[in-house]
Amino acid sequence: MIKQCISIVLVSVLSLFSSSSMAHSGHDHDADVAIIKVSNAQVREFLPATTSSVGYLSIINHSDTVATLTKATIDGLGRVEIHEHSHVDGMMKMQKVESLTINAHQQIDFKPGGYHLMIFEPQEPLKVGQQRKLTLYFSDGNRVFTNAQVVSLASQAEQSQAEQSQASKQHTHH
Numbered sequence: 258m259i260k261q262c263i264s265i266v267l268v269s270v271l272s273l274f275s276s277s278s279m280a281h282s283g284h285d286h287d288a289d290v291a292i293i294k295v296s297n298a299q300v301r302e303f304l305p306a307t308t309s310s311v312g313y314l315s316i317i318n319h320s321d322t323v324a325t326l327t328k329a330t331i332d333g334l335g336r337v338e339i340h341e342h343s344h345v346d347g348m349m350k351m352q353k354v355e356s357l358t359i360n361a362h363q364q365i366d367f368k369p370g371g372y373h374l375m376i377f378e379p380q381e382p383l384k385v386g387q388q389r390k391l392t393l394y395f396s397d398g399n400r401v402f403t404n405a406q407v408v409s410l411a412s413q414a415e416q417s418q419a420e421q422s423q424a425s426k427q428h429t430h431h
């Protein structure tokens with residue numbers, strides 16, 4: 258019983274602390290933005306007669322707190338969804354993810370067979386070599402920007418093959 262009381266007091270002290278630090282958080286907020294890093298962002302050009310394409314990136318949460326990705330947008334694209342692959346009844350399926358939790362100091366790689374961005378409704382064709390601004394939205398109001406490189410299907414396939422052979426090399430090394 259006493260233990261319970263102490264933890265209630267602790268919780269209220271903590272919430273007081275966080276609300277007071279939020280009151281003048283302009284600077285803290287900027288510091289938070291810098292500790293989520295996005296790298297290797299790329300989107301694949303749309304193949305003829307298709308209405309969707311994919312994008313990959315890596316997100317690293319360098320902070321000590323959980324970050325929750327809720328949305329992504331890319332300039333010139335009407336819709337971007339966060340997807341994951343899962344095995345259902347022996348079949349590979351993909352589904353939309355409403356939010357993605359990135360733990361403190363965790364890195365999440367969007368890659369073939371795993372998490373990926375699904376992109377729709379290009380306002381003008383994506384051309385290989387172009388850069389498109391990618392914005393990631395987090396549940397605490399933070400936004401992180403990066404440039405996504407437009408790549409061809411061939412270069413994307415080469416990359417994932419190179420990664421796979423590198424991964425298997427590392428594997429045989431042990």
Ligand SMILES: [Cu+2]
Nearest residue numbers: 340351373375
């Ligand atoms: Cu998908």
